[in-house]
Amino acid sequence: MRTLFIAFFAITLLNCPQKNYAQESTDKKWWKEAVVYQIYPRSFKDANGDGVGDLQGIISKLDYIKSLGVNVIWLNPIYSSPNDDNGYDVSDYRNIMKEFGTMDDFNALLKGMHQRGIKLVMDLVVNHSSDEHEWFKQSRSSRTSPYRDYYHWWNADKGKPNPRYSLFDVNHDAWRYDSLTNAYYLHYFSRKQPDLNWENPKLRSEIYDMMKYWCEKGIDGFRLDAFQFAAKDTTFPKFPDGYEKNFSLYYAVGPHLHDYLQEMNKEVLSKYDVMSVAEGAGNSYKDAHDMVDADRNELNMAYAFEGVDIPSNPKGYSVIHFKEVFSRWDSVFATKGWLSIFLANHDQARMVSRFGNDSPQFRELSSKMLTTFIMTMRGTPYYYNGDELGMTNIRFDKIEDYRDMSTLNEYKHQQNIGGDMQKFMDGIKYACRDNGRTPLQWDATKNAGFTSGTPWIKVNPNYKTINVAAEEKDQNSCLNYFRKVVALRNQHKVLVYGKYTLLDKKNPNVYAYTREGEGKKMLIVLNFTANTAQTDIGIAIKNSKLLAANYADGAASVNNSSNIVLRPYEALIYELND
Ligand code: GLC
Ligand code: CA
DSSP, X not given: XXXXXHHHHHHHHHXXXXXXXXXXXTSOOHHHHOOEEEEOGGGTOOSSSSSSOOHHHHHHTHHHHHHHTOOEEEEOOOEEOOOTTTTSSOSEEEEEOGGGOOHHHHHHHHHHHHHTTOEEEEEEOOSBOOTTSHHHHHHHHOTTOTTGGGBOEEEGGGOOOOOOBOSSSTTOBOEEEETTTTEEEEOSSOTTSOBBOTTOHHHHHHHHHHHHHHHHHTOOEEEETTGGGSOOOTTOOOOOTTGGGGHHHHHSSOTTHHHHHHHHHHHTGGGTTOEEEXXXXXXXXXXXXXXXXXXXXSOSEEXXXXXXXXXXXXXXXXXXXXXXXXXXXXXXXXXXXXXXXXSOOTTSOOHHHHTXXXXXXXXXXXXXXXXXXXXXXXXXXXXXXXXXXXXXXXXXXXXXXXXXHHHHHHHHHHXXXXXXXXXXXHHHHHHXXXXXXXXOOOOSSGGGGSOSSOOSSOOOGGGGTSSHHHHHHOXXXXXXXXXXXXXXXXXXXXXHHSEEEEESTTOSSEEEEEEEETTEEEEEEEEOSSSOEEEEOSSOOTTOEXXXXXXXXXXXXXXXXXXXXXXXXXXXXXXXXX
């Protein structure tokens, strides 16, 4: 029997060329060629004047989205939710949040997108649900409920469970005591976000059914929220003291995570033409690879955080470090696997305020420079709504202006432990995710044209000058520059599949690289600083064609040598011809 098995295997191997086994990064896929535009529905456009963005609002802006050249929308959660965490606490996975509209609105939105050739990626929030989900209500009702094991409970008769860190709780305690059944439930996020128990096959099959429900409606993909935390060692062993400072090392990629992903792939993802992307890429390149190697049949891509976490300090960051991180991640996925490229999302402050320079002098230039970077790297670009306008941090002074539950809880926590409140307030001005959640700035009318009512979070006062209507009229606006580089990416597949090579590695100011493949070679040169900077890229750029430049007058000081002098935040894309 054993010999037979081996013989069978050997024959199969001999008959199949290696390529059938190893799917490579250069293999063509629509989701690699996509440019994803992320919409935060709450802040995009309010159609009915209640101050909250909604699906009809998005529908009314579909022609605008189409005009950007993007071909996929990732929508943050729109399912029924009590909104403890703006939709990341789902109380019914098969319905639409009342504030956002109805299922009819959803159907109309999907139809309108597909008519315009735009695909839809939905957020899939299944590490946890809302505590107002029917499953949790049943689960907490009694120790013998058939839903008990949909969540993680620890009976208090056994004493207190080993500590687990909650990211969002006021006390950062992930175990919440419930007197109803004298037990604790687990919540890695807020206490209104109890963690689902993925060890339970019934729960898993309910989730797959729910995913199929959306696939049958015709959606085109899922973004797996916090899913790397879904698998847990349910004996809840003790972690070393101080583990919470590095909790991800203990929480990410728990036992059976890959089994769950393979099962999800087999049950759902492989049955539809959908893309899948994981939030987080584990703790090692191996973790990340294992999630996205096509041969393993798990997910299509993951987004790693090392890049977006770089400017954790408002005083700035090192360009050499930035280059090193993005080059390293690229090299690890150069032949196999696939990643996403992004510098912002709804959990981050604004891209230009963190990675660029949002002073009046440099906001536009630095924002366009960062856009150039995202659209010319390998990996699928994810671009956050409003960044195409160069929207900036709002920098609230008062805690009352903030809306983000995790920030408000941390404020209370700092008060409770006698923390330095001034330092805390300064920190959130720079880093709080509410900075990225202020309403999209459509025009110079009241509330930036976002709502006729009172917006759920304040509009950035700079909307009078930074808005879609004004930028439409200006040929050199961030908006029109964004359209231009998106069009270049769509047109030149070398920017998707081409090999990436870093040039002038030790240059502390300039990020220069080439992309080569598909019979073409592109050169990208970016000055990441507010000063004039120079780079010797080692390639003469004579006969090359300038495809994009973020200064209105094109490239100023390029001669025929390999030496390029760049103005502050200057960004250039060339097609090299020799
Ligand atoms: C993810 C989401 C974030 C949310 C958290 C809990 O990190 O991006 O917005 O708060 O998961 O669901
Ligand atoms: Ca509304």
